[in-house]
Structures are given as structure tokens and as C-alpha cells.
Amino acid sequence: GNSVTQMEGPVTLSEEAFLTINCTYTATGYPSLFWYVQYPGEGLQLLLKATKADDKGSNKGFEATYRKETTSFHLEKGSVQVSDSAVYFCALRGFGNEKLTFGTGTRLTIIP
């Protein structure tokens, strides 16, 4: 079956630091890959996505590239802000099995 393995948290960084949150997946075929963000007390919001190999998703300064050869979709941001503090979830959605499969989430805290 499909599965997503996500970097364990929590992660604490200083403002303006470089961020990487690792995500790898197992799936048959060519799934679509997603990053969701959850701010405190809120639901999940779609941050970015990539639907085929070598696609790069980007939004709000975050980027992730769909790497089929390493089955990875790592989330990066060059300079984080306090407002980026949230929980980040990596997820995949496969063809013919269109449930969304989530990683366990990574809590990110940015300190000023």
C-alpha cells in the first residue's frame, strides 16, 4: 500500500534560517504529492503540490521537488519567519486509490 515517511519533529529554528523537512514515500505508479500546513487551532491548508516527476511545487517561499529516483518530496524554504511556525504534513494521492495518505507531521517552531 501507499505510505509516507516524514522527518521527525519538533524542529526549532531561528528566524531567517534555512528550512528542510524531509519526506519520502512508497507508492505504486505515479502518485501526486502534497504539502499541507496546519496553523494552531486551524484545519489543514494545501501549501503546494507536484503531480509528476521533476515537477517543483512552490508557494509563500516554500518549494518542494518531486524526485522519483529517490521517492522524495522534501520541503524547503530559504529564510523562515516566525509566522511559519506550524505543523507541516507531507501527503500523497495515488491513481485509482484516491485517498490521501499522510505522514505523521512535523511541528516547526521559529524563534525571533
Add this chain to the structure above:
Amino acid sequence: NAGVTQTPKFQVLKTGQSMTLQCAQDMNHEYMSWYRQDPGMGLRLIHYSVGAGITDQGEVPNGYNVSRSTTEDFPLRLLSAAPSQTSVYFCASSPRGKDYGYTFGSGTRLTVV
């Protein structure tokens, strides 16, 4: 557009009580799902639906029922609440097709005492 609307936002139940969590979407999405979120466990799929009249079980269906009589609505019923069902519940919807992301509601925080 309202998106995905969940009610209530908060609920306290006594063990053994039953209740229905409501979910409605106004985007004409075919797919709808219910998840529960527990500390340190991410999101787990309870039930999902690929269209009106069609539902199926997810990872943790025991103790919950669903029905989908219309495209818009997907209520989740707790049959006899247990403390283990204390959680935050999220409803989500999506168009058909793997390239689409799901849109999530703001959640229902349920406490069973």
C-alpha cells in the same frame, strides 16, 4: 464560497451518548472524507465517500457510521461515545482525480468524559 463547513466546533459528550458531526461542502466535490487527529499520530482516515450513495471504511472505522445521501453532505455518527474517541475530527472534500488536493474543514474538537 464557504468551502467545507463543519459543525459543531466543540462538543463534550458523556460515555455512551451518540451524536452526529455535520459536514457540508458547496464545491460540488465528488470525494469526501473524515479524519481524526490525535497527538503524535497524525491524521487517520475514518470513512470516505467517492460519490452520493457510496461510502467505504478507512483505517479506523470502528464506532463510527457515515452516509452520503447528497453530494454536499457527509455526516459522521458516533454510535456510543467512548473516551478513546476524544479527538479532533476533520472533514475534507476533493474533486475526482489524483492531481487535486483535498479542502479541509476547520475541525470539530470532541471530548468524551
